[in-house]
Amino acid sequence: MCGIVGLFLKDKALEPRLGEMLTDMLITMTDRGPDSAGIAVYSEDREGRAKLTVQADDPGRFDGLGDEMAQALGCDVTVRVKDTHAVVDLPEGRMAEARLALKELRPEARVMSAGEVIEIYKEVGLPGDVAKRFDIPNLAGSHGIGHTRMATESAVTTMGAHPFSTGADQCLVHNGSLSNHNSLRRELAREGVSVETRNDSEVAAAYLTWKMQQGHSLGDALEAGLDDLDGFFTFVVGTKDGFGVVRDPIACKPAVMAETDQYVAFGSEYRALVNLPGIEDARVWEPEPATVYFWKH
Amino acid sequence: MQTFDLEANGLRALNEALQAQSQHTNEIAWEVVNPRGSHAIAVGLDAPIEVTVKGSTGYYCAGMNKQATITVDGSAGPGVAENMMSGAVIVEGDASQYAGATGHGGLLVIKGNASSRCGISMKGIDIVVQGNVGHMSAFMAQKGNLVVCGDAGDALGDSIYEARLFVRGEVKSLGADCIEKEMRPEHLEILRGLLERSEIDAKPEEFRRYGSARKLYNFNIDNAY
Numbered sequence: 001m002c003g004i005v006g007l008f009l010k011d012k013a014l015e016p017r018l019g020e021m022l023t024d025m026l027i028t029m030t031d032r033g034p035d036s037a038g039i040a041v042y043s044e045d046r047e048g049r050a051k052l053t054v055q056a057d058d059p060g061r062f063d064g065l066g067d068e069m070a071q072a073l074g075c076d077v078t079v080r081v082k083d084t085h086a087v088v089d090l091p092e093g094r095m096a097e098a099r100l101a102l103k104e105l106r107p108e109a110r111v112m113s114a115g116e117v118i119e120i121y122k123e124v125g126l127p128g129d130v131a132k133r134f135d136i137p138n139l140a141g142s143h144g145i146g147h148t149r150m151a152t153e154s155a156v157t158t159m160g161a162h163p164f165s166t167g168a169d170q171c172l173v174h175n176g177s178l179s180n181h182n183s184l185r186r187e188l189a190r191e192g193v194s195v196e197t198r199n200d201s202e203v204a205a206a207y208l209t210w211k212m213q214q215g216h217s218l219g220d221a222l223e224a225g226l227d228d229l230d231g232f233f234t235f236v237v238g239t240k241d242g243f244g245v246v247r248d249p250i251a252c253k254p255a256v257m258a259e260t261d262q263y264v265a266f267g268s269e270y271r272a273l274v275n276l277p278g279i280e281d282a283r284v285w286e287p288e289p290a291t292v293y294f295w296k297h
Numbered sequence: 298m299q300t301f302d303l304e305a306n307g308l309r310a311l312n313e314a315l316q317a318q319s320q321h322t323n324e325i326a327w328e329v330v331n332p333r334g335s336h337a338i339a340v341g342l343d344a345p346i347e348v349t350v351k352g353s354t355g356y357y358c359a360g361m362n363k364q365a366t367i368t369v370d371g372s373a374g375p376g377v378a379e380n381m382m383s384g385a386v387i388v389e390g391d392a393s394q395y396a397g398a399t400g401h402g403g404l405l406v407i408k409g410n411a412s413s414r415c416g417i418s419m420k421g422i423d424i425v426v427q428g429n430v431g432h433m434s435a436f437m438a439q440k441g442n443l444v445v446c447g448d449a450g451d452a453l454g455d456s457i458y459e460a461r462l463f464v465r466g467e468v469k470s471l472g473a474d475c476i477e478k479e480m481r482p483e484h485l486e487i488l489r490g491l492l493e494r495s496e497i498d499a500k501p502e503e504f505r506r507y508g509s510a511r512k513l514y515n516f517n518i519d520n521a522y
Contacts, residue, residue: 272334
């Protein structure tokens with residue numbers, strides 16, 4: 001089944017409340033998927049800085065990581081540890097070196113996301129527990145996406161949880177199942193695009209990243225996905241300044257959207273949206289099958 | 298008027314209270330407040346009572362209804378009025394997918410638009426939609442009437458057995474074995490009655506009728522894959 005939520009803020013005054021609103025929406029969707037939960041948040045753009053969100057089962061592994069990374073890269077690096085995740089803050093443009101250094105220094109650490117503004121927190125467990133562990137309600141940001149998983153493809157692990165991020169500041173959550181992910185995975189591998197898990201949704205994320213690397217906009221990449229991805233899907237995707245939604249042509253997987261002057265919101269069900277400010281007067285609709293919806297800051 | 302606060306008292310208590318009403322109950326009028334998109338509101342009713350839900354509902358609202366008149370003063374989630382036997386369900390806003398699925402009787406009125414698969418496998422229910430319906434509506438419909446005052450999406454009436462489909466606007470495409478049929482006086486009469494009962498102001502003469510070509514009734518090797 002799976003539950004998806006998303007919130008794209010137009011009104012800056014709501015930004016301090018992003019984490020709190022997303023958490024509330026995701027907890028409402030708990031009964032759509034108890035296996036794992038995750039949230040991607042796009043936070044304030046700090047000029048000249050980038051960040052890497054990494055995960056290790058034992059947070060003790062992050063001890064001293066900031067200093068070691070700073071020494072390896074020869075620049076200012078700070079590390080903020082949150083339970084099993086750590087956000088490595090580093091100068092923009094040093095991401096590739098930072099990933100190599102991380103592989104050297106902490107080979108067991110797993111990268112959740114990389115980019116200028118994105119942070120991803122995901123773990124096995126219920127949304128309420130995951131949000132609490134990572135203090136999600138206190139995260140501010142301009143937009144964010146959440147997922148609570150009922151596994152239909154691949155193992156219930158931290159890496160199998162959504163959102164999946166396969167490119168800088170990109171992420172994807174998926175409700176559904178793809179039938180051609182193995183062949184697509186092989187095709188992407190031939191193009192030099194690799195994925196880390198056996199999960200079908202990660203292949204969809206990688207496909208979109210690959211399309212965008214070829215110069216497509218996210219909107220165009222999603223259009224192309226309608227031809228190349230076979231199966232059932234409702235996708236909600238995020239980029240540094242954008243938020244998109246698309247459903248397959250059969251559109252079995254549920255989706256409800258709401259828009260006001262303050263935000264665009266997505267929920268697998270309407271009840272995920274009922275606590276949003278001004279929802280009584282929002283334009284509420286179901287996204288049409290095989291139709292790409294996209295908003296940009 | 299009985300007012301039931303769903304948030305304060307919970308779904309189980311609501312459905313127990315409504316299902317406990319007998320044929321001769323004096324508590325005819327019920328109002329449900331704070332539905333907040335909850336699932337399975339007012340299901341399995343079997344008494345001539347009137348229930349108004351003040352807000353939008355989640356999955357399967359008014360499912361398996363008999364005798365009751367249930368009004369959703371908002372929009373309804375997937376499967377509203379599924380398997381209705383008799384009575385009426387009125388949705389003031391939009392309805393999500395498979396509204397009125399497998400219904401055997403009664404009247405479902407949707408004042409806004411209905412999503413995909415409206416009236417899938419309908420078995421005698423009457424469905425009147427003031428707006429549009431989505432793709433695959435009346436898929437495998439067996440009996441009853443589907444009235445669409447707006448447009449219909451792809452594959453209307455796919456694999457239809459019987460049932461009458463009336464559409465005022467455009468039909469994007471017809472499904473397998475669904476064809477346009479002649480609108481005879483008796484059909485105009487049926488349609489006029491349904492529009493009147495639904496309190497929808499539309500002229501029966503503006504509609505076209507669709508139904509089964511009855512070519513899939515018997516096995517034909519040319520239809521096999």
